[in-house]
Amino acid sequence: MPRFSANLGFLYPELPFLDRLEAAACDGFRGIECLFPYDVPAAQLRARAGANGLDVVLINAPPGDWAAGERGLASLSDREPEFRGSITRALAYAHEVGAPRVHVLAGLLDARADRAAAVERFEVRLRWAAEQAAQAGITLMIEPINPHDMPGYLLQRQDEAHAIVERVASASLKVQMDLYHCARVEGDVVEQVRRWLPTGQVGHFQIAGAPDRHEPDIGTLDWRGSLAAIDQIAAATGWDGWVGCEYRPLRGAVPGGTSRGLGWMETG
Numbered sequence: 621m622p623r624f625s626a627n628l629g630f631l632y633p634e635l636p637f638l639d640r641l642e643a644a645a646c647d648g649f650r651g652i653e654c655l656f657p658y659d660v661p662a663a664q665l666r667a668r669a670g671a672n673g674l675d676v677v678l679i680n681a682p683p684g685d686w687a688a689g690e691r692g693l694a695s696l697s698d699r700e701p702e703f704r705g706s707i708t709r710a711l712a713y714a715h716e717v718g719a720p721r722v723h724v725l726a727g728l729l730d731a732r733a734d735r736a737a738a739v740e741r742f743e744v745r746l747r748w749a750a751e752q753a754a755q756a757g758i759t760l761m762i763e764p765i766n767p768h769d770m771p772g773y774l775l776q777r778q779d780e781a782h783a784i785v786e787r788v789a790s791a792s793l794k795v796q797m798d799l800y801h802c803a804r805v806e807g808d809v810v811e812q813v814r815r816w817l818p819t820g821q822v823g824h825f826q827i828a829g830a831p832d833r834h835e836p837d838i839g840t841l842d843w844r845g846s847l848a849a850i851d852q853i854a855a856a857t858g859w860d861g862w863v864g865c866e867y868r869p870l871r872g873a874v875p876g877g878t879s880r881g882l883g884w885m886e887t888g
């Protein structure tokens with residue numbers, strides 16, 4: 621089985637954020653990932669992770685005004701200074717907590733906007749951001765996200781993301797392949813893993829059941845096949861990344877609900 625990290629934006633929702641680290645460690649996780657940890661001083665997160673023997677494997681860069689509906693700044697016109705500030709802040713935070721990956725959200729495309737121009741802006745900004753990341757020894761991620769969960773998101777398909785990574789041509793930019801989004805948009809997830817992981821351009825995986833984003837074994841996702849493909853290709857190529865558990869536990873806020881739903885890991 622691959623290494624799993626606990627996405628603390630989704631798992632253990634009944635606990636205060638910092639207490640989720642101990643719960644994850646008790647459940648056997650060795651890595652955690654966060655959506656937007658910026659309300660917590662980096663020193664506190666680093667200390668809790670260290671005390672629980674956890675690596676912080678991924679954080680997201682600040683996405684703009686999330687409450688107002690923004691989902692990233694990287695492709696938005698007239699937001700370059702804010703975008704650059706978000707990257708600087710994310711890289712500094714990631715450095716302090718020892719996170720080797722930062723996910724950069726692309727942003728929403730207005731229905732009347734020119735997609736080609738937005739993609740061009742995205743690439744120009746990623747090129748700059750990847751240079752900053754390289755200096756910090758951090759790898760940036762871009763992630764295709766399905767339009768049911770995030771209508772209008774610029775990046776929805778694996779081939780679009782990989783084409784951008786190829787054009788930006790920096791070793792510090794990779795694709796975050798979320799098997800849940802991939803299942804909802806592209807269907808045959810195992811085939812997509814087999815197509816893209818050997819390219820060396822996948823930096824991180826995430827997993828959830830489809831179509832409801834609960835535990836991977838709830839729904840139609842071929843999670844066993846996907847994880848077996850990751851294992852097989854990792855053994856052949858030396859890929860040593862993580863698979864983030866980014867799902868809403870079916871038992872939601874019931875105390876212990878996340879832990880009780882982890883049985884799929886044993887049966888994979």
Ligand SMILES: O=C(O)C(=O)[C@H](O)CO
Binds near residue numbers: 801
């Ligand atoms: O939504 C996802 O799948 C993510 O991974 C983002 O980081 C949060 O929107």
Ligand SMILES: [Mg+2]
Binds near residue numbers: 763798826866
């Ligand atoms: Mg994801």
